[in-house]
Amino acid sequence: MSAEFLLQWQATLLERWVPALGLALLHFVWQGLLIALLAGLLLALLRRAGPRPRYAVCAGALLLSLLLPLGQFVWLINAAPDAGSLQAAAELPLEAPDWWQTLLEQLPQLVLAWSLGVTLMGARLALGLAWVAQLRRRAALRLPQELQAWQARLDALARRMGLRRHVRLQLSAQVDSPLTMGFWRPLVLLPAALLSGLPAPLLEALLAHELAHVRRHDYLINLLQSLVEALLFFHPAVWWLSDRMRRERELVADELAAAVIGDARQLALALHELSLINDKSATAPNSLSPLTLSARGGDLLQRIHALVIPRQATPSWKLALPALTLALSSLLVQAQARTQPPKAAAASTAAATPSTPAASGVVTPAPEAPLASAFKLPVNAKHALVLEEGSGKVLMEKNADAVVPIASLTKLMTAMVVLDAKPNMNEKIQIAQDDVDTLKHSASRVRVGAEMSRLAALKLALMQSENRAAAALARTYPGGLAAFELAVKAKIRALGLTRTAISEPTGLSPANTSTAADVARMAAAAARYPEIAQITSEKKDIVPVNGKPREVRNTNRLVGAKGWDIRLSKTGYTEEAGRCLTMRMVSGGKPVTVVLLDADGSAQRLRDAAKIRQSLNKLHS
Numbered sequence: 001m002s003a004e005f006l007l008q009w010q011a012t013l014l015e016r017w018v019p020a021l022g023l024a025l026l027h028f029v030w031q032g033l034l035i036a037l038l039a040g041l042l043l044a045l046l047r048r049a050g051p052r053p054r055y056a057v058c059a060g061a062l063l064l065s066l067l068l069p070l071g072q073f074v075w076l077i078n079a080a081p082d083a084g085s086l087q088a089a090a091e092l093p094l095e096a097p098d099w100w101q102t103l104l105e106q107l108p109q110l111v112l113a114w115s116l117g118v119t120l121m122g123a124r125l126a127l128g129l130a131w132v133a134q135l136r137r138r139a140a141l142r143l144p145q146e147l148q149a150w151q152a153r154l155d156a157l158a159r160r161m162g163l164r165r166h167v168r169l170q171l172s173a174q175v176d177s178p179l180t181m182g183f184w185r186p187l188v189l190l191p192a193a194l195l196s197g198l199p200a201p202l203l204e205a206l207l208a209h210e211l212a213h214v215r216r217h218d219y220l221i222n223l224l225q226s227l228v229e230a231l232l233f234f235h236p237a238v239w240w241l242s243d244r245m246r247r248e249r250e251l252v253a254d255e256l257a258a259a260v261i262g263d264a265r266q267l268a269l270a271l272h273e274l275s276l277i278n279d280k281s282a283t284a285p286n287s288l289s290p291l292t293l294s295a296r297g298g299d300l301l302q303r304i305h306a307l308v309i310p311r312q313a314t315p316s317w318k319l320a321l322p323a324l325t326l327a328l329s330s331l332l333v334q335a336q337a338r339t340q341p342p343k344a345a346a347a348s349t350a351a352a353t354p355s356t357p358a359a360s361g362v363v364t365p366a367p368e369a370p371l372a373s374a375f376k377l378p379v380n381a382k383h384a385l386v387l388e389e390g391s392g393k394v395l396m397e398k399n400a401d402a403v404v405p406i407a408s409l410t411k412l413m414t415a416m417v418v419l420d421a422k423p424n425m426n427e428k429i430q431i432a433q434d435d436v437d438t439l440k441h442s443a444s445r446v447r448v449g450a451e452m453s454r455l456a457a458l459k460l461a462l463m464q465s466e467n468r469a470a471a472a473l474a475r476t477y478p479g480g481l482a483a484f485e486l487a488v489k490a491k492i493r494a495l496g497l498t499r500t501a502i503s504e505p506t507g508l509s510p511a512n513t514s515t516a517a518d519v520a521r522m523a524a525a526a527a528r529y530p531e532i533a534q535i536t537s538e539k540k541d542i543v544p545v546n547g548k549p550r551e552v553r554n555t556n557r558l559v560g561a562k563g564w565d566i567r568l569s570k571t572g573y574t575e576e577a578g579r580c581l582t583m584r585m586v587s588g589g590k591p592v593t594v595v596l597l598d599a600d601g602s603a604q605r606l607r608d609a610a611k612i613r614q615s616l617n618k619l620h621s
Contacts, residue, residue, distance in 0.1 A: 020076035022107030024069040036237035051251035058245035128236035138168040202270035208257035268307040380604035383597035385516040400516035407572030410507030425455040435471035467506040474505035510576040587616035
């Protein structure tokens with residue numbers, strides 16, 4: 001009897017349940033896209049609202065993503081009493097196309113692949129739970145006697161937040177940020193290093209953030225969210241919604257914590273200090289399980305801005321923004337308990353222009369900008385600088401004094417030196433064998449023997465970053481390549497670029513090095529040349545080569561894009577330099593120079609630029 005039951009159950013599984021599950025998963029492909037589109041529209045409409053409604057949208061979309069395939073699976077099982085009716089339910093109103101029939105034939109394999117994926121995701125989830133349990137076991141069972149006052153502070157914060165459950169505080173050497181775990185017995189783990197490395201008010205603000213997670217039952221919700229990820233791992237919309245939900249969750253917790261401690265700036269300062277402590281640690285930050293709720297979760301820059309610059313701003317708040325920025329900077333200096341000696345300022349910036357070239361050979365150097373910023377910039381590029389033109393104020397900075405290769409950003413210097421010589425820009429020059437890259441063997445769209453005007457070569461070098469065109473400009477410089485190299489050295493001295501070295505005109509050599517700070521000065525000087533500013537700020541142009549028109553597109557995809565007002569731009573890439581970008585753009589009516597050096601890829605470079613633009617818009621709004 002039992003054998004007969006097993007056979008019947010197996011037949012039911014293969015003939016009804018597997019096809020029904022496969023169909024539900026197939027239909028969720030388009031259903032998930034539709035849910036993501038609707039959620040994205042709602043999030044866009046709520047972008048100026050608080051984080052709570054956006055969090056609700058993400059949670060509702062994830063719940064719907066789970067209920068739709070589950071409901072369809074149940075409906076197919078109940079609506080199809082046998083395998084034949086199930087097949088009929090799968091067909092389209094009109095004659096099914098071949099690709100749909102092929103998919104229907106592959107339903108068992110599809111369900112098998114999904115089952116393997118769910119198994120792997122389940123193992124990942126189990127490992128995360130085991131890691132959380134291990135952290136709980138290894139944490140100190142009791143706080144040291146002299147630090148038990150922190151448990152009392154945590155209890156007081158919990159009462160102010162309306163928490164009725166007891167939340168334990170424990171020390172751990174395995175974490176580098178306060179984090180929350182557990183639902184029935186909530187626990188806040190505190191890194192021992194923060195007790196001595198963070199002022200008490202700032203540490204209390206971080207603990208308030210963790211209590212906010214406990215107050216909102218975020219640990220349980222996050223666990224259910226991870227289950228949805230495991231079941232619907234194959235759909236990118238689920239991962240996007242889940243990631244956005246986690247970001248909004250941190251903003252909601254920040255909002256609640258700030259309301260309890262009564263000072264949003266204190267929490268913003270605590271988050272900034274936490275990031276600095278983690279960056280200065282000897283080891284890389286621990287890879288936290290997504291099951292834990294860490295104080296440094298989400299988008300740190302977005303969280304700080306949400307705390308310091310609320311979206312529900314009034315005109316009086318905007319008028320007080322400069323004073324608030326100064327106050328926050330003062331708090332940062334006091335919390336770090338150190339003073340930063342100001343660097344000596346040089347003379348005001350002045351670079352030679354084509355109308356007034358360096359005939360006298362003297363150009364006043366650019367000011368030495370103090371490399372200190374109110375916020376740490378979370379960009380992928382290893383070196384970055386955002387400089388406000390005119391005032392020379394550094395808005396954002398990351399390792400801006402490190403000397404690194406700059407790749408094709410070199411071509412800005414090549415263009416300035418060529419224009420300083422006041423050559424005939426309509427004169428024809430020819431690409432020679434000497435202009436071919438023998439160092440990197442890079443590809444080129446310009447053949448040896450191609451003829452073009454010097455202006456056309458300049459456009460190819462600046463817009464398309466054509467190495468042969470840049471080499472030809474240097475080779476045909478008055479006095480030849482040797483004279484060009486001497487002129488480059490003189491220009492570097494005239495601009496006060498003390499940490500810049502350029503050995504050839506294209507940027508292919510890793511010996512062409514500079515710093516983000518020096519590149520910003522170079523870009524500011526290049527922007528004073530009308531030819532360079534016009535060429536590099538155009539999305540595309542028509543350049544005659546060998547008498548035939550050729551379309552040239554700017555290598556910076558942001559030029560000409562909606563919402564971007566870019567007045568000068570140059571990209572660069574070599575294996576040694578990574579992806580580089582410098583541009584001068586207008587944000588809030590103010591010209592700003594942006595430098596990004598050594599990003600991991602073009603997409604990362606574009607994301608970095610987008611983050612900077614978003615931050616500038618908030619600062620200047």
